[in-house]
Amino acid sequence: MSVLIDKFDVFAGGFWLTLQICVLAAVGALILGAVLAVLRISPVPPLRAVGTGYVNVFRNMPLTVVMFFAAFGLPALGSNADFLRIPVLDSLFSRLGTDLPYFRFALVALVLYTAAFVCEALRSGVNAVPAGQAEAARSLGLTFGQNLRYVVLPQSWKASIVPLGSVIIAMIKNSALVGFFGVVGDLSQTADQLTSAEGYAFVPVAIGISIGYLIMTVPLGALLDRIEKRQAVAR
Amino acid sequence: MSQQSVLYDVPGPRQRRLTLIGSAVATVLLLVGAYFLIYRPLNDKGQFSMELWGPLVDPSNENFSLVWDRIGTGFQNTLTAAALAIVSSLVVGTLLAVLRIQLKSLTRRRFTGLATPLSYLLRGLSTLLSAVTRVCVEVFRGLPVVITIFFVARGFPEFGVSFDTLWYLVIGLTIYNSVVIAEILRSGMEGLPGGQAEAAAAIGLSPLQTTRMILLPQAFRIMLPALISQLVVVLKDTSLGFIISYEETLNIGKQIIGVLDNPIQVYVVIAVMFIVVNYALSKLAQYVQRRLSRGRKTAGTPAQDPPPAALMSQSESTGQGI
């Protein structure tokens, strides 16, 4: 068990790095996912097709493959994802700005992959708004944009919170993969490092790493359960 | 689908014309963008050369049959692991769901018929058991599958139990997915109209009978689409076998790349395989969903308004995977 104390800074560092990538990826995925969701519910068939195509491709591909394309396909396209070296952000999240691009690649992969699920979560929120609401709005003469803005979206975000939260939880867990794609020092890579290279006993390391993830996922899950129950009662 | 047409009107002639022009312009822009941003750089690096693609797409290539032989083996291994994992997850998940529902109703019982100390003991025991299962569910749901698989593969031998890597993968996937399936089924049962359980109680069925004969069969039906989506998740998750050297599709792909040095090409082929299979599965899930909402062999689950719990687990199940 002493490894938990001796190597506390390593665990803490791993946790901190995982947290950083999760926060950044969540923000990115929410933005991209929202754009996709708008495409998917728009009245313009080609836009819908683009949204649908995106979702179908990224939802059905293992994240491992997406990670691979980000880490080795992007360089082949001549990019080191330098567009992510966003001035103020890179001083807060130092790994964003380093010359070593794998943090950025991992971020791109997580964002691309998670956005597909975010899109679906948002859409399920829109679907949860009773059809009568949109019909009533149309029957008053509201246009599609007004309908979304004044009637549907203000109601749908509530129904989206829980599915969105699940998507984010899943994303936190999925981030465990970044350690296998060149990001040194996140929680999962720490587990590997401590047990394989440094030969620490397996069980305490497993406990430490589990706690690291559970700290992020369980409270969020519990919060979602609360929200869900409250919403169920309000219905 | 019908929801979308509720948001806006069927387009009229002017709107259709606008759409047509707009999409023509967008297509051209997309093609130009793809040419400059994707085709050109890749072509400059020779990524379209037959030397790299040949072994994958050209049957006359000397390596073609060898490569596809290997990919075939890998895909078979992927399917084997996924099938085993989903079957055992279903079994374990169902038991877990029933257990949790039963424990929930058991903790509400007072055991009034029994002696006081015994009734307190039984009440304490059922509360404890229900808490333990709850904690297990939360822990295994909260851990990344990669980590679970990794822990299984490293942990089991630590305690002197060792299997083939296939079984580590299956066990790791089962631990995680059975918990998810249990939650899917549980929310399916709890999402059924309360009237079903009440009607069952009203004709004198016991809680276990009610769960087994009334709730579970209907939960299975409602959740069939979500369960099929979970299959997609499992299929994708088998690709994590690479961390424990299980020779599934991706791992074999890695070996092929080691010899042929064509990573992008091999990964494109593998991605397409996954997308095709999983897309077919999700279409199947949608089809089943539509059939169900038409046939309505479960109480009160019209297609547009699934119970909130069901909604959650559905999106969760599609969100979980790697």
Added chain:
Amino acid sequence: GGDDADEGTGAGSKSFAAGSTMERLNKAQAIKIGTKFDQPGFGQKGLSGKPEGFDVEVAKIIVKELGIPEDKIEWIEAPSKVREDVIVNGTVDLVAATYTINDKRKERIAFAGPYYEAGQNIMVKKDDTSITGPDSFKDGTKKVCSVTGSTPAEEIKKYVKDVATQLVLFDTYDKCRDALKGGQVDAVTTDNVILLGYIAKDEASFKLAGENFTKEPYGIGVKKEDTDFRTFINDTLEKAYADGSWKKAWDDTAGKFGAELGSAPTVNRY
């Protein structure tokens, strides 16, 4: 050698001390060997689905000496980080997988050999003159790639200034090589023979930067307490040095990369 492969194999074809590992394996006519599947020249699973390389050939020499036919070998992938585990847990009977002998590992397992002496080196792009050895990483700007859980990864940490911004770890060296080629890293470090494998395949792109800066004697890993088996393997290796089969194994495999075999290392009977 092909035509004499079956010579002297079969249960009871050789006699070993009762109760020894050799006797057990010979009786069973089956053996599980851990090796790498992704190490060109040493252990790489090709399109045929069978591993090939120097480690594999050395293992085959030992297996032959045990009186077991080659096709009875079950090859099990043993990437760097699980090698001790698979030995300790009995998943395999021996490991031949570019396995550096060191004291820390000897705490859990035992080594026969060495059968080859490699050394850690650095591979850079052909036109790169800024990296001349491990010390080039000390100023904190050059990025280097290696494999999770490997000895070279640990070793290079002694030289880099900031692990987080200079070190990249993947699960295979192939990925490191691709990263170097794509310019995401400036160097790949691991044992010279592995690097030489990559250079042989693509001489126009890569070269070694400087001399080996460690000594990496490769050994055969067996269970810690199994001294008899270790001695048996050591004897077998010495025999192979003498009769030329060791040299032939090298020439057929890693030797093609232009790496030096050198003179046969003396086995270390501890």
Added chain:
Amino acid sequence: MTTGEPLIVLDSVNKWFGPLHVLDDVSLSVGRGEVVVVIGPSGSGKSTLCRAINRLEPISSGTITFDGQPLPAEGKALAKLRSEVGMVFQSFNLFAHKTILENVTLGPVKVRKEKPAAARERGLALLDRVGIANQADKFPAQLSGGQQQRVAIARALAMQPKAMLFDEPTSALDPEMVGEVLDVMTSLASEGMTMVVVTHEMGFARHAANRVIFMADGQLVEDAPPAEFFANPRSERARDFLSKILTH
């Protein structure tokens, strides 16, 4: 029709949902063979009263006795009680994954341990009685609301209950289907079944009930024969309610 001997007795029953007093000191006795209609505004506690009688809803204080026995709290005894009190819900609640006949025979076979063949025969007879024997192998979703509700009645009858509870059995039905369900209920009443019926169908209350009970705010406000109640409601609240319901 009343034989005088009470089958269901509620004595000072109170029920709280959190701060909400839903049943406020309700006492009521229903004789064997009696048909009691419960009316009252929405939220007045009618459904809760009904559900309390077969303990779908446990009460906060007071006692309920059925057939001379206080209601058991749980376990086998409770299951037995419930099998003796048939219940028909507003939303039918047929088991959606079972055929009509299976819906009717499930209780007899699984709870009363009848032989499947015998249960089947009796089930078909009951379906015939409510006029839908020809639909026995369909699923609930394939039937109209009125047919489903008649199946629900048959399902309850299959347990050979001593009393039947109806909670707004016709209010989820399209108007053309209300009649067919009321017909079945009327014939049940005339055969001497003990019935507690929550309904807004004043016609049924007039023809078929022995007594009408008017509830408001959880209290039992009036309890009178239908003729008397409709002609001359004693309380202000009942008058007000009737005027609202009967105008249009």
Added chain:
Amino acid sequence: MTTGEPLIVLDSVNKWFGPLHVLDDVSLSVGRGEVVVVIGPSGSGKSTLCRAINRLEPISSGTITFDGQPLPAEGKALAKLRSEVGMVFQSFNLFAHKTILENVTLGPVKVRKEKPAAARERGLALLDRVGIANQADKFPAQLSGGQQQRVAIARALAMQPKAMLFDEPTSALDPEMVGEVLDVMTSLASEGMTMVVVTHEMGFARHAANRVIFMADGQLVEDAPPAEFFANPRSERARDFLSKILTH
């Protein structure tokens, strides 16, 4: 009340849902100020008829003209048409996240570009008219069904429509609340609003309608003044339907 000049004219309207013929060659003309009640069994196409008139449901063939103009297919013209045809739904469909007053003023402000202050004033006046001015700042969920439906009527009236469509406005209501909604509708009718009302409330049809239309299987089967229709329905189907609805 009829001024003779037709406001809504349907000419040989057909509507298919896939293979289902939901409106079968329906022709109908509704004069300015006329009140037309539509009745018929479930699934006969009453709702679809109603929804076709403000193009919530596009039709497959035939023409509909409103105020002399064929229904526009899209864009501003369609929005304008909709703002001139008020619609009231069975399930109220109030905007759940907006207060009562906001529900009423949303259309005038966003579609008609009225000044918020002016819209607010008129909204309050309308709420007063339907008898719920004191609830203006509550949310829909805090109101009873009857109140919600009256708000829905006020919301439609706020657009100053030339005609109003009602699709079973009272069938989701508890019986005590039906009256208050029908009262508002009756007063609207008496003020000369052109109305098409799908309903099962025969009382309303009798008192307030100029004509009753009976639909079955997508066809317009009868079209007669209420007195005549109820006393002497011409078709077998109407007779059958009426007998089922009126017995209890």
